[in-house]
Amino acid sequence: MTAAEVAELLTVAPTTVYEWARTxxxxxxxxxxxxxxxxxxxxxxxxxxxxxxxxN
Known part of the structure; x- marks a missing residue:
């Protein structure tokens, strides 16, 4: 899944998904x-x- 797909699933912004993944x-x-x-x-x-x- 892409960050955009995850963001849609979680109803958050893609930038939030990237931040959560980074941390x-x-x-x-x-x-x-x-x-x-x-x-x-x-x-x-x-x-x-x-x-x-x-x-990974």
Missing amino acids: GMLPAMRRGRVIRFRRWEIEEWIAGDVDARRR
């Missing part, structure tokens, strides 16, 4: 300069699963 609050993967999100990790995060960890 480790939101699980994300970095590929070079591109940040992507796995749907299942975001869904776990939404459900409050604190064990959903950032995976």
Whole structure:
């Protein structure tokens, strides 16, 4: 998923998604300069699963 897709899902701004990913609050993967999100990790995060960890 892109930051824009995650932002739409969470009803926040894409800049908020990038900030949460940068600080480790939101699980994300970095590929070079591109940040992507796995749907299942975001869904776990939404459900409050604190064990959903950032995976590269």
